[in-house]
Amino acid sequence: MTKFIVPKEIFHGLGTLENLKEVKGSKAVIVIGGNSVKNNGVLEKAQNFLAEANIKSAVFAGVEADPSIETVLKGAEFFTQEQPDIVIGLGGCSAIDAAKAMWVFYEYPESTLEELAAPFAVKTMRNKAIFVAIPSTSGTGTEITGLSVITDRKKGTKYPIVSHELTPDVAIIDGELCASMPKHVTANTGLDALSHGVEAYVSNIADRYNDALAKGSIDLVFKNLITAVEEPNNLESRQAMHDASCMAGMAFTNVWLGIVHSMSHQIGGTFGVPHGCGNAILMPNVIRFNAKVTDKYEDLAALSGKSTAEEFAQDVSELRATTGVAGSLKEYGIDEKEWNAKLDTLTENALKDPCTLFNPRKPTFDEIKAIYQACYDGTAISF
Ligand SMILES: NC(=O)c1ccc[n+]([C@@H]2O[C@H](COP(=O)([O-])OP(=O)(O)OC[C@H]3O[C@@H](n4cnc5c(N)ncnc54)[C@H](O)[C@@H]3O)[C@@H](O)[C@H]2O)c1
Ligand SMILES: [Zn+2]
Incomplete structure (x- = not known):
């Protein structure tokens, strides 16, 4: 038997960011990297679309390239405080991968990175939130993959967390986000x-x-x-x-x-x-x-x-x-x-x-x- 797994919903085409309005839930946390999605107006647009759908949103900003475990744990703490039922990774793959790992620690706070890096160690997700991925780089395909790459800088190691549980529920592939x-x-x-x-x-x-x-x-x-x-x-x-x-x-x-x-x-x-x-x-x-x-x-x-x-x-x-x-x-x-x-x-x-x-x-x-x-x-x- 061979299985083919991809997100349940993939919106693709120019302007499809607007389809955020179709996501079901009441509170979103949006995870972003540096300032690119602020400077190009994408973050504001995303928050406005969510507001039109009566979805409140909070932003976790500052995910660095090759995100660290410290950033992931900080983000998970923010999730616990905000209690989202939608997690949105918006930006380059670093922001989306960090959001995926924060989501795991939000659902399973007792996890450790070493444990999660064992093949298919991630337990059943979606007890607290669903995951929406909106990439602004055209490369890694993280909006589709059951993969998140997190770095432990103290050990100098990159940990891939691999599980189809991490495959996003919704992916939005809007080329307008890439112009910058x-x-x-x-x-x-x-x-x-x-x-x-x-x-x-x-x-x-x-x-x-x-x-x-x-x-x-x-x-x-x-x-x-x-x-x-x-x-x-x-x-x-x-x-x-x-x-x-x-x-x-x-x-x-x-x-x-x-x-x-x-x-x-x-x-x-x-x-x-x-x-x-x-x-x-x-x-x-x-x-x-x-x-x-x-x-x-x-x-x-x-x-x-x-x-x-x-x-x-x-x-x-x-x-x-x-x-x-x-x-x-x-x-x-x-x-x-x-x-x-x-x-x-x-x-x-x-x-x-x-x-x-x-x-x-x-x-x-x-x-x-x-x-x-x-x-x-x-x-x-x-x-
Ligand atoms: N999850 C996966 O499936 C998977 C696969 C391969 C690699 N990775 C990981 O992905 C990471 C690299 O991701 P990446 O290549 O998307 O780069 P990135 O997310 O690190 O972004 C690179 C730089 O481009 C900027 N940027 C992103 N989008 C922009 C835009 N639209 N306009 C202006 N600036 C923008 C970012 O702020 C950053 O400075 C690495 O950590 C790598 O290990 C993950
Ligand atoms: Zn690659």
């Missing part, structure tokens, strides 16, 4: 969405349902990312990228990801390489590596009228370069001495990362290490 995204955030997050589509498409548990969504999302990214980066106010491209991110999220929350993510998680945690940028640097060589055991990249090459996995790898490199993202880890700025000192640890941790389990080709330590080194140098692998 800076160019580099648009590029990095858009390339992250591309990597979700590509990794889900070749996952070793891929199926027809997810293939259709993954392939559709990849096609949208190739047709729209450059315009979204170059013309921030082009709302059609913004909506297309928002849809792409959401569709790729639907695919990967059901069939998972591969070693682009296993390897990217390590360079993100160790060297601070932005997630989408790391993925874009790693993707062409991982495509070459996996292409030895799957012919599915040929379908993806066909989206742009080509036929081989190598041509698809080159299409990915070209899109990365055109959107202004570094071509190698050396070019990104990782110091060579530090790289050499940490390469074995990165490799060991990438092998242990849960995403490695779903990669179509099972890698060895030496193979991961050689892929890392080629991506550091900016060369192509041939094994």
